[in-house]
Amino acid sequence: MAMRKLQSIDPDYYSELGEKPRVGMSNSIAIGQMLFDRELPKQSYPASVSGMIMVARYMLFLSPVVLLGVIGVARIVG
16 A cells, blocks of 8 residues: 555655556565665655555564464464
8 A cells, every 4th residue: 555655655766666556576576675775764755654664664574573472372372
């Protein structure tokens, strides 16, 4: 969703990502580039888009912790 909003907010950056309007490997690569780009979110971005980018980053970076927690609980229970 943030990628779609980025298209209208920052079309130049969006075109650099090479994202296409369908699902595929190029979209995954574009999302990865967006999540690891330290210059995003730019100050000119609306708070909603900045928030989406930051939440996506937190989800990405915390996912291994959640996965390990689930595995740990499964070992205790099972």
